[in-house]
Amino acid sequence: MGASEYEVREGLFYSKEHEWLKVEKGQVRVGITDYAQDKLGDVVYVELPVVGRKVKQIGEPKNRDMELGAVESVKAVSTVYSPISGTVKEVNSTLQERPEIINTSPYDEGWICVVVPEDLDKEIKTLMDAKAYSEYLKNLG
Amino acid sequence: MNWRLLPLRVDDAFMSMAIDEALLILNAEKKSPNTVRFWRWLPSAVSLGCFQSLEREVDLEAARRHGVDIVRRITGGGAVFHDHQGELTYSLVCGEEDMPRDIVESYKIICDGIVQGLKQLGIPAEFRPINDVQVNGKKISGSAQTRRWGSLLQHGTILISPDVRLMFELLKVSPEKISDKFISSVFERVTTIERELGRRPSFEQVREAMIKGFERALNVDLVEGELTRAELDLAAKLRPKYASKEWLRKR
Numbered sequence: 001m002g003a004s005e006y007e008v009r010e011g012l013f014y015s016k017e018h019e020w021l022k023v024e025k026g027q028v029r030v031g032i033t034d035y036a037q038d039k040l041g042d043v044v045y046v047e048l049p050v051v052g053r054k055v056k057q058i059g060e061p062k063n064r065d066m067e068l069g070a071v072e073s074v075k076a077v078s079t080v081y082s083p084i085s086g087t088v089k090e091v092n093s094t095l096q097e098r099p100e101i102i103n104t105s106p107y108d109e110g111w112i113c114v115v116v117p118e119d120l121d122k123e124i125k126t127l128m129d130a131k132a133y134s135e136y137l138k139n140l141g
Numbered sequence: 142m143n144w145r146l147l148p149l150r151v152d153d154a155f156m157s158m159a160i161d162e163a164l165l166i167l168n169a170e171k172k173s174p175n176t177v178r179f180w181r182w183l184p185s186a187v188s189l190g191c192f193q194s195l196e197r198e199v200d201l202e203a204a205r206r207h208g209v210d211i212v213r214r215i216t217g218g219g220a221v222f223h224d225h226q227g228e229l230t231y232s233l234v235c236g237e238e239d240m241p242r243d244i245v246e247s248y249k250i251i252c253d254g255i256v257q258g259l260k261q262l263g264i265p266a267e268f269r270p271i272n273d274v275q276v277n278g279k280k281i282s283g284s285a286q287t288r289r290w291g292s293l294l295q296h297g298t299i300l301i302s303p304d305v306r307l308m309f310e311l312l313k314v315s316p317e318k319i320s321d322k323f324i325s326s327v328f329e330r331v332t333t334i335e336r337e338l339g340r341r342p343s344f345e346q347v348r349e350a351m352i353k354g355f356e357r358a359l360n361v362d363l364v365e366g367e368l369t370r371a372e373l374d375l376a377a378k379l380r381p382k383y384a385s386k387e388w389l390r391k392r
Contacts, residue, residue: 039243041271044217045192062169062291070191075244075271076286077191077217140242 006137007034009107013124014133015058015083019068020107021127028084028120030068031111032102035137040073043102046095047071049113055082057123068113071102080112084123090114144235146363147178149348154186154212154223157230159379161294162215163372164234169290173372175235177254177355177363179348182223182230186210187311190218190285194392203310213389216285216296218272222311227303227333229347231255232296233355240293248272248284250358251295255282258299258354262347264337272297279332301347302335 008014013021018036022029037043047070049055056065058081068082091113094101102110117123128136152160157180167173185207187199191214195201198220204211209222223230233251240247248271255274259266259281266282269275274282284297305327314323335341356363368376382388 041244047192060291061171064166064290067290070287070289072190072192072217073244075217075248076288077215078287079289 006038007107008130008134008137010130012107013083013127013129014136015081015127016136017058017081019058019081019083021083021124023120023124024114027089027114027116028086029111029114030083032071032080032106033133034106037103037106037110040071040075040078040102042074043071043099044074045072046099046102046112048091048093048095049088051088051091053088055085055088055115057082057085057126059126071099082115083127084115084117085119086115086117088113089116142361143364144175144177144359144361145366146352147176147366147368149344150178150180151183152180153184154182154188154210155380155383156376157182158188158212158214158383159376160368160372161232161234161296162379163375164232165215165287165289165292165294167372167375168234168236169292173234173369174366175239175361176366177231177233177352177359179229179231179351181225181344182210182228183225184208184210185225185307186212186223187220188223189213189220189389191215191287192217192392193220195390198313200311200313207307207311209311211389212383213391214285214296215289216287216294218283218285220312221283221298222303222308223298224303224307227301229299229301229344229351230296231299231351231355232294234292234294237288237291237293244286244288245270247293248286248295252282252284252297253358254351254355255297255299256354257357258347258351259334261350261353262334262338262342264334276332276337279330281332281334281337299347299351300331300333301344302333302341305331 272284286295
């Protein structure tokens with residue numbers, strides 16, 4: 001699949017590690033992108049963060065404080081990083097019964113959690129918008 | 142490029158998993174080099190995939206009876222029986238940037254180390270996606286991978302002469318499948334170095350062949366080194382997690 005065949009949704013913000021973030025009132029919703037789910041392959045289990053957990057925004061070098069959870073596919077277990085610093089407010093517990101919705105609906109049904117951000121205005125500038133993320137995917141080849 | 146090669150270790154399941162995680166964490170923190178190691182399980186053990194259900198996969202009573210440890214891995218995949226006498230296990234830790242982003246591509250490169258190693262022993266093997274190595278269509282090695290914190294851990298089996306009957310006692314297979322017919326069909330799908338060669342090479346011979354194989358597949362020189370103090374300390378700190386009921390019974 002070429003980069004242009006992956007869905008990149010307008011209005012969302014994106015991390016280099018292929019997490020998306022949607023700004024809602026006083027909170028953000030987080031998930032993984034269409035590209036990420038395609039690269040992972042069929043998702044068989046999602047380890048969700050604990051509500052109330054504090055997370056840090058993904059940066060280099062990566063560490064465990066930036067981890068929101070893990071996704072196991074038929075290929076491997078991969079970390080899901082947090083695109084924003086804050087506190088986990090809500091998790092998508094539907095994923096425990098139906099992890100495959102990450103594959104079928106990465107931007108809607110397959111959201112992972114809701115985070116109350118610490119400093120949204122500052123941190124959102126470090127994320128990509130849809131246009132920049134599309135370019136980023138193209139350059140990944 | 143040089144990667145570190147660690148000496149053959151024989152540890153219990155909990156220590157082995159702790160060492161692998163310590164290497165992954167410290168590699169991600171750029172404090173440990175890219176590393177390949179070969180090791181054995183003592184006692185024999187069953188390892189579970191990161192999120193598998195314990196009760197569903199393992200006959201706990203049989204494990205107790207045979208003195209077999211049970212451990213939950215941080216990698217994905219299925220339940221595996223690891224025979225102290227019959228398996229050489231490998232682990233590889235490197236930066237994510239040192240491998241293709243595509244997971245199957247990275248399996249192909251790393252598993253090619255086993256393919257090349259088996260060739261050294263005179264066994265014609267090939268990579269079978271997603272993560273197996275086969276000889277004439279029969280599995281001889283399986284691997285599992287995790288990518289965390291910017292680094293990659295892959296570990297897997299190299300079957301020398303495992304006790305397949307014991308494996309069936311330990312792993313839960315639906316009762317109707319445990320017939321002689323089913324077991325012989327597994328013998329047709331799985332093979333071992335001993336079966337392919339008609340003799341049993343030593344662990345050291347297999348390891349030497351695998352070292353050459355991994356050097357070729359990864360296009361690196363494997364340079365002998367030791368675990369560092371920091372790695373051993375972190376492994377010692379992580380071991381109790383793997384030995385704990387909470388971790389084992391997580392699912």
